[in-house]
C-alpha cells in the first residue's frame with residue numbers, strides 16, 4: 001500500500017535487459033500453510049552493467065548461491081520489490097530458495113489458493129510474487145518445473161509444457177516434472193495443484209500430430225466442460241485453416257478455477273479459466289454464456305501464436321497480442337456464427353465500453369506512454385480498439401493480403417518479443433503499403449468524429465459528398481493530426497438497389513468492398529449521372545471506429561433499415577432513429593415537457609418485425625441503444641430524465657407493436673429449447689426480446705412468470721426473471737425466492753441472481769444492493785460475486801446516478817475496503833465514477849467527495865491511478 005503518489009513508468013524509458021536467463025529450473029514444495037520455491041537460473045550478462053537486479057515481492061529468502069557457493073550477505077540487498085546482487089560474473093548459475101504463503105495471498109496474483117486447490121495468475125507481474133526473477137516480457141527462457149505435494153490431497157499437479165516425469169516421494173507425497181521446450185516470458189508461467197475431475201479428448205493437427213486435450217474442473221463439474229472441449233477443437237481447426245497455425249506441444253490443458261480476477265489466461269499449454277467461462281449446460285447456462293465460452297476458449301487458444309510464440313517487448317505493447325487476438329477471436333466467432341450479428345455485438349460493446357473510456361478521464365492511446373500500474377493496461381482501448389485497428393488493416397488489404405502479412409509476421413518474429421510497429425510493418429511490407437499516417441491510431445487517443453455533408457443537384461444530376469474529420473482533446477494530447485480512416489461505402493437508389501460506384505477515390509478490395517479513404521481534415525467527392533438523390537450508406541460493417549455525424553432524414557434511415565445490403569448499417573439506421581428519439585425524450589423529461597415517441601421508429605420496427613428474416617438480426621434491431629452509449633451524446637447526465645425517456649419509448653414500442661410482439665412470442669415460445677443451432681439462438685433472443693416489451697403491458701408480469709416457471713433452459717428462465725426484476729409485481733419476490741432456493745448451491749447461477757437484482761431499474765435497487773452485500777450468499781473475496789453485485793450496480797446508470805440516494809458514498813467505502821485485499825477488483829469498480837464530471841452540480845459535488853475520500857485512503861497504485869485520473873478530469877485533485 002502506498003502513502004505517497006506512486007511512481008510513474010514511461011514507455012520512453014525502455015531499455016533492453018542487461019542479463020539473459022538461459023534456463024530456468026523451478027522446484028515447488030507445496031504444504032498447507034506455505035510453499036518453498038527453489039529456483040536455479042542459468043544467467044548470462046548481455047551488456048556492461050555489473051549488478052544483477054531481480055524482481056521479487058513478499059518473498060522470504062532462505063538461501064542464495066552463485067555457482068553452488070553461498071553468496072556473501074554483504075554482496076546482495078533486498079528491497080520490498082527487488083533483490084540486487086553486486087558485481088556478478090559474466091555467466092553463472094544462481095540458486096535461490098524462498099518461502100511464500102499462497103494461503104494468505106488475497107489479491108489473487110502469483111500463487112494462491114482457490115478453495116481446496118492451488119493455482120497461479122502471473123500476467124502481468126505475478127511471477128515476482130513466486131520467486132526472484134527478471135519478470136519482464138522480453139526476458140524469455142526455457143522452463144523446467146517440478147511440483148511436489150501431498151498425493152492424496154493434490155493428486156493432480158500441472159504446469160506448462162510436456163509431462164516429463166512423475167514419481168512418489170516419502171510421507172505420502174509425490175512430484176511431477178514438466179518441461180516446456182519453448183522459450184517464454186515469466187508471465188506465461190502456470191501451476192495448478194488439486195484434486196480435480198477431468199475430461200479427455202484429442203485433436204489431430206494438419207501434420208497428423210495427435211494432441212491430448214484435457215479440461216479440469218472440481219469433481220462433479222467436469223461433465224459441464226464438454227461444450228468448452230468442442231469449442232477448443234473448433235478453434236484449433238479454424239486457426240489451421242484461416243491462419244495456417246498448428247499447435248506445438250503434445251497436450252493442451254485447461255483448468256476451471258472459481259476465484260479468478262480476470263476471464264482467462266493463456267499460459268503456455270496450461271490455460272487457467274474463470275469457471276464461468278468453461279462450465280455450461282442448458283439448465284444452468286444461457287445462450288450468451290455458451291457464446292462467451294466459445295469466444296474466450298478460442299481467444300486463449302489463439303494466443304498460443306499471437307502472444308506466446310511471438311510475445312511483447314514490454315507492457316506498453318500489450319495491444320500487440322491483445323488487439324490482435326481479440327480480432328482473431330471475433331473473426332472466428334463470425335466464421336462459425338452469423339457475421340452480421342457478431343459484428344453488431346462487438347460494435348455495441350466497443351461503443352459502450354471503449355468509446356466511453358476514450359471520452360473520459362482514463363482515455364489513452366492503444367499504445368500508452370506512461371502509467372502507474374501495468375495491471376491497469378487491461379482496458380477496452382488496448383483490447384477492443386486494438387482489434388478495430390487490425391480490422392481496418394484487413395479491410396484495407398483484403399483477407400488474402402492480411403493472411404500474407406500474418407505469415408510474414410510469424411516468420412520474421414517467431415520466438416521473439418516485439419512491438420506494435422513490428423506487427424504493422426509486417427502487414428504493410430507483405431502488401432507494399434506505407435502506413436506512417438495509419439499508425440497514428442496507435443499513438444493518438446480519442447474517438448474521431450467524421451461529419452457528413454451532402455449536396456444533390458437535380459439539374460446536373462450530381463451528388464457532392466463532403467467528409468470532415470476531427471478528434472477532441474484527450475488527457476495529455478490537446479491537438480491531434482488527421483487519421484487515415486478507411487470507410488466502406490455504398491449508395492442506394494429509391495428502389496433499394498445499389499448504385500454501381502465509380503470514382504477515382506473509391507477503391508475496391510479483394511472482397512469487392514468499396515473503400516473511401518479519408519486522409520485529410522476534409523474531402524469532397526463528386527458523383528455524376530445520378531437521376532435521383534442517392535441514400536448514403538457509409539462506414540459499412542463499422543469499418544472504422546469513429547462517430548459518424550450525419551443529419552439523415554427519417555425517410556433515409558427507414559430506407560436503409562429496409563433495404564441496405566449491409567446488415568450492420570440496417571441495424572445502425574434503427575439505432576440512429578432510436579438514439580435521436582431517446583435524446584429528444586430525455587430533454588423533454590428534464591424540462592417537464594411531454595414529447596411523442598417517433599412514428600418513424602415505430603413504423604421501421606414494425607416492418608422489421610413483420611418481415612420474417614434473420615431472427616437474431618431482428619432481435620438486435622429491436623433493442624434500444626444502451627445508456628452508456630447515449631450518455632456520450634449528452635453534455636449533462638440527468639439520470640432520472642434518461643430513465644423516464646427510456647421507459648416512455650419502451651412502453652410506446654410495446655403498445656404500438658403489441659399485436660406483432662404477441663404473435664412473435666407465441667410463434668417462437670417453446671420451440672426447440674435444447675437446440676444449439678445459431679438459428680435457434682436467434683429465435684430465442686427474438687422471443688425474449690418480445691417478452692421484454694410485453695412485460696410492460698397489462699398481464700405482462702403474469703406472462704413472464706409463466707415463462708419463468710415453465711422454462712426448460714436457463715436462457716428462458718433468466719430472461720423471464722429479468723423482466724420480472726424490473727417490474728413492481730408481487731410475482732417478482734416469488735420468482736427471486738424460487739430461483740435462489742433452486743440454485744443456492746451453484747455459485748455460477750447464483751451470480752446471475754445477484755446480477756439481475758443489481759441491474760434492475762427499480763428505484764429500490766440501491767437499497768437492495770446494500771442488503772445483498774450482507775446476504776448470507778454474498779462472498780466479498782470472490783471476484784465473480786463482487787462483480788455480479790457491485791460492478792453491475794456501478795454500470796446501472798439510472799440507479800447508480802440516482803440523485804436521491806447516497807450511492808457514491810456506499811460505493812466508495814466498498815472500493816476502499818476491497819482495495820485492501822484485492823486491488824485489481826477495486827480498480828475495475830472505481831471506473832464506475834468516470835461519468836461524474838457530467839453530473840449536475842449538486843450530484844457532482846457528492847461524487848467528487850466520494851472520489852476524494854478514496855484518494856485519501858492509502859489506495860493501491862492500481863486504484864490510485866484510476867481515481868486520481870477521474871479527479872484530475874475536473875482539476876479537483878487534492879495535494880496529498
Ligand SMILES: [Zn+2]
Pocket residue numbers: 299303321322325
Ligand atoms: Zn488475451
